[in-house]
Amino acid sequence: MAAPLSPDRLLAALRAEGVRVVEHPGWRTRNRNHKGAWGPVHGVIVHHTVSSGSAASVALCRDGYAALPGPLCQAVIDKEGTVHLIANGRANHAGAGDGDVLRAVRAQTAPPSPNEQDTDGNAHFYGFECVNLGDGKDPWPAAQMDAIERASAAICRAHGWSAASVIGHKEWTSSKSDPRGFEMRTMRARVAARLKTTTAPARPDRPATPRYQPFPGSAFFTAKTSSPVITAMGRRLVAEGCSEYAVGPGPRWSEADRRSYARWQRKLGFSGADADGVPGRTSWNALKVPYTP
Incomplete structure (x- = not known):
């Protein structure tokens, strides 16, 4: 049973993984905990926003819209590879999905194809909304893919999870198609490789970073x-x-x-x-x- 990370622990985990983070005002207390459970948490769901532009996408995910109130995730990952923290707690991102998928994530095994909507995913998954139009043509820049990998690994490392804890929205429910434009199996392989390291190597769009002492146990x-x-x-x-x-x-x-x-x-x-x-x-x-x- 994994308790959700506190705001400080989440921030520390992201920074330790070499993520470039922007903290938006009020993110530490913005959530929808009044609408249902938040935790125990078991994994991370990756989404695309069906929007463009960092500022507009952050505002959309923070505030939501008439049919779906915000926050719509815990963090937005833009095309430059910046992770925008907008909420801490329950968010309207996963919705109802397949309980068999949740059981597979908990068991750290490959998720089955979803065919039910019998489980509240908002209670059990962190959500990353990634800026992309979701049309299969909008590119996924290397910096953004690197940030998705690092942010997902940060949460997995903090909880002691494997890369099997990272799934796409389309793997949670058959009613969704996100993220569109890359394979989640490939992303899980990247996260798995990163979790085998003890330090965060330099981002591809940055100069080499100082070398830090690996955790000795x-x-x-x-x-x-x-x-x-x-x-x-x-x-x-x-x-x-x-x-x-x-x-x-x-x-x-x-x-x-x-x-x-x-x-x-x-x-x-x-x-x-x-x-x-x-x-x-x-x-x-x-x-x-x-x-x-």
Whole structure:
């Protein structure tokens, strides 16, 4: 049973995956939770907007229209590869679909062809609306495809899901044809390849990005650990305003490191056992610790 990501955790996961994000006013509290359940979540549905232009598409998906009130997704992915966050919570994007597909997504297996509309998808899927006319002729630029891949992988990585958790709207219900213009099997293969990596390589439309330290695993952080990676981590925590150090930081994992890291986790929106000061993959990737040989 996966609880939806908090706004801070969603933002951190996207940024850790190298996504270019724009936060639109009110996105953290904009949702349709008053109309039904939001969660447990099990996957991501990719759509096309049947619209053009970033600003117009964002406005459409944020506000909706008379027959379908907004928000219509959690994020809009434009042709330049920017992910526009417009909502957090339930959104009018998936509608009714096939429960057998949901069961396949939960089991991390290939979805069957949908033939029922017996399950509320808005409760269980994140939605990405991607700017495209949906006529089979409007192109899908490389930057946009890269952003779809990265954003989908970010959510999968944050939840510990495989690429099988990413489906198209047309795979959820036979009444829809989106996304039109690329194959979801190909996109899932791209997401699967990305999930095998520990760092986010450079976007094709950007200069090379700095190399960051891969997540070494939570078991690395014990009193026995002495490594320059711990020093590099501590310096990043200081830079983020999360220092609990009286001296240092230094190479040996300490209680000061744990308290400092707990402040970083809380800054990202984690709480309770998720903010115990022991690094996890999502918070580590967001911290961007420089690579240390």
